[in-house]
Amino acid sequence: MSLLGVQDVVTAYGKIEALKGVSLDVAQGSITCLLGPNGAGKTTLMMSIAGILKPKRGRIVFEGQNIAGTPPHAIVAKGVALVPENRLVFPAMTALENLQAGAYQRADRKTVGEDIERLFTRFPRLKERAGQQAGTLSGGEQQMLAVARALMSRPKLLLMDEPSLGLAPLVVEEIFRIVTELHKDGVSIFLVEQNAHMALKVAQHFYLMEQGKVTFSGNPGSLAEDEVIRRAYLGSAQA
Amino acid sequence: MLADLIQNSLDGVTAGAAYALFALGFTLIFGVLRRANLAYGPAIMFGCYAATWTHLNFGAGLLLLAVITIAGGVLAGAYVERLCFAPHRGGSAIAAMVASFALWMQFEELATIVMPRHLYAFPALYDGPPLELGPFTLRIDGLVMLATAIAACALLWWILYRSRFGLAVRAVIEQPAAASLAGINVPWVLVRVFALASALGGVAGYLVVASHGQITPMLGMWSTLKGLLAMMLGGLGSLPGAVLGGLALGLIEAHSQWFFGPQWRDLIAYLLLFVLLAARVPWMTTRSAS
Numbered sequence: 001m002s003l004l005g006v007q008d009v010v011t012a013y014g015k016i017e018a019l020k021g022v023s024l025d026v027a028q029g030s031i032t033c034l035l036g037p038n039g040a041g042k043t044t045l046m047m048s049i050a051g052i053l054k055p056k057r058g059r060i061v062f063e064g065q066n067i068a069g070t071p072p073h074a075i076v077a078k079g080v081a082l083v084p085e086n087r088l089v090f091p092a093m094t095a096l097e098n099l100q101a102g103a104y105q106r107a108d109r110k111t112v113g114e115d116i117e118r119l120f121t122r123f124p125r126l127k128e129r130a131g132q133q134a135g136t137l138s139g140g141e142q143q144m145l146a147v148a149r150a151l152m153s154r155p156k157l158l159l160m161d162e163p164s165l166g167l168a169p170l171v172v173e174e175i176f177r178i179v180t181e182l183h184k185d186g187v188s189i190f191l192v193e194q195n196a197h198m199a200l201k202v203a204q205h206f207y208l209m210e211q212g213k214v215t216f217s218g219n220p221g222s223l224a225e226d227e228v229i230r231r232a233y234l235g236s237a238q239a
Numbered sequence: 240m241l242a243d244l245i246q247n248s249l250d251g252v253t254a255g256a257a258y259a260l261f262a263l264g265f266t267l268i269f270g271v272l273r274r275a276n277l278a279y280g281p282a283i284m285f286g287c288y289a290a291t292w293t294h295l296n297f298g299a300g301l302l303l304l305a306v307i308t309i310a311g312g313v314l315a316g317a318y319v320e321r322l323c324f325a326p327h328r329g330g331s332a333i334a335a336m337v338a339s340f341a342l343w344m345q346f347e348e349l350a351t352i353v354m355p356r357h358l359y360a361f362p363a364l365y366d367g368p369p370l371e372l373g374p375f376t377l378r379i380d381g382l383v384m385l386a387t388a389i390a391a392c393a394l395l396w397w398i399l400y401r402s403r404f405g406l407a408v409r410a411v412i413e414q415p416a417a418a419s420l421a422g423i424n425v426p427w428v429l430v431r432v433f434a435l436a437s438a439l440g441g442v443a444g445y446l447v448v449a450s451h452g453q454i455t456p457m458l459g460m461w462s463t464l465k466g467l468l469a470m471m472l473g474g475l476g477s478l479p480g481a482v483l484g485g486l487a488l489g490l491i492e493a494h495s496q497w498f499f500g501p502q503w504r505d506l507i508a509y510l511l512l513f514v515l516l517a518a519r520v521p522w523m524t525t526r527s528a529s
Contacts, residue, residue, distance in 0.1 A: 050420060051419075052416060052419065052420070071419070071424070071426075072419040072420055072422075073419055073422045073423055073424045073425070076420065076421070076422035077422065081420070082420050084416065084417060084420060088414050088416060088417035088420075089414075089417070090409070090410050090413040090414055090417065090418075091413060091414075092409070092413055093406075093409060093410070093413065097406060097409075100406060101406055101407070101410045101418070101421045101423070102421050102422075104403070104406070104407060104410075104421050104422045104423050105422040149421060150420075152421075153421070153422050
């Protein structure tokens with residue numbers, strides 16, 4: 001069953017179309033992954049789904065409802081949370097305040113407190129750093145914080161944009177371990193990754209995007225995998 | 240000589256308390272938008288004129304006048320945000336600034352059309368004798384100004400660091416995109432920040448007008464200049480800096496006036512700002528987060 005459906009979405013910066021009619025589906029309860037070279041439009045798609053960018057055309061259907069053009073805070077309220085590229089933690093706020101900000105729309109302080117405790121068991125490093133300014137955390141810790149902050153809104157669909165960007169290999173493995181754990185807990189995940197090898201290990205379905213269009217889709221383990229990985233890194237233009 | 244220095248400093252700190260509130264309002268708006276709002280002072284003037292008008296026509300008391308001043312300032316501030324800044328969010332900074340200049344003119348014109356005389360009396364906060372402390376004199380309205388400014392700073396601190404709205408404001412200051420991704424309604428936070436900043440300015444404007452006992456349309460430009468100057472002196476974007484900048488401006492003015500005469504008072508403050516900017520002192524050219 002489709003949780004999120006992107007239908008013929010066009011998003012432009014001025015006159016330049018970064019998305020030239022993108023269509024794809026994220027199934028309920030899946031990890032779906034979006035691969036593609038730099039400049040393919042992956043981040044633009046994530047920002048369009050999250051409401052930061054307004055699509056010029058097309059529909060974005062979440063749980064049967066068109067959310068294209070809805071402001072970002074209202075999309076969070078519907079159950080979609082984005083862990084943005086480069087994490088974008090609130091640097092001068094403490095780690096704990098970052099988590100509280102993530103729960104901004106939730107009025108019940110008690111369940112928010114319980115969720116923070118639960119996330120602290122999942123991310124013990126964040127508990128140690130709770131009172132520390134987020135800007136002083138390491139890259140890996142900031143990524144954990146960004147994921148935890150997004151989870152504080154209790155999303156049904158978690159969008160993750162390049163969570164492994166700039167992180168050491170061990171930290172990347174840790175991040176992907178968390179992704180699979182979250183998936184087991186029932187969160188559907190739509191993941192953008194440069195690290196195609198890692199992404200294809202955890203995903204059930206993938207899409208390849210090149211120059212603003214979806215050019216390939218399939219399931220990991222298929223014969224085409226090597227070709228997809230090559231194109232994800234290089235783009236077909238160089239082939 | 241020493242007694243003069245102390246007396247000047249006392250006067251400077253009380254005047255600086257009002258400047259600090261102007262600067263805090265300016266800094267809040269700059270913090271969330273990274274834009275200078277030239278109509279900030281004129282919005283405060285609007286509040287003060289609304290109070291003066293009520294006083295002339297209905298003769299309201301001091302407390303009611305304070306409420307009207309602040310409420311008028313808040314309304315005018317929200318109007319400025321909707322008209323000048325909301326349409327240009329993420330767009331042209333120059334367009335927003337020119338628009339805020341246009342609203343400045345609007346407020347001034349409105350004031351002179353409705354109340355055409357250049358100067359109107361405003362009921363004085365206190366017209367008894369000043370407090371004598373040995374060789375020093377302290378004006379009672381100055382003390383009220385200082386105490387109110389301290390209380391307003393404490394309240395602002397509580398709002399920013401202890402309330403849910405404050406968490407949203409700090410999030411918007413630090414990472415506007417991430418704030419909206421966290422579920423914060425950023426446009427609505429911006430309107431409320433303008434209202435909060437104008438309320439702070441309204442408190443300061445009321446105290447200034449009530450201790451001078453008079454009001455002119457120049458109040459708008461005057462508050463914008465004092466707020467901008469104090470904000471720059473304390474370091475762009477820093478709230479503690481705004482308070483220090485306001486106090487510093489008050490002290491500089493009081494001492495210049497004493498040593499060089501009243502005609503030098505403003506000139507020396509501007510000259511100092513100019514020298515500090517030209518020297519690119521680090522706290523002015525690097526903007527801090529909050």
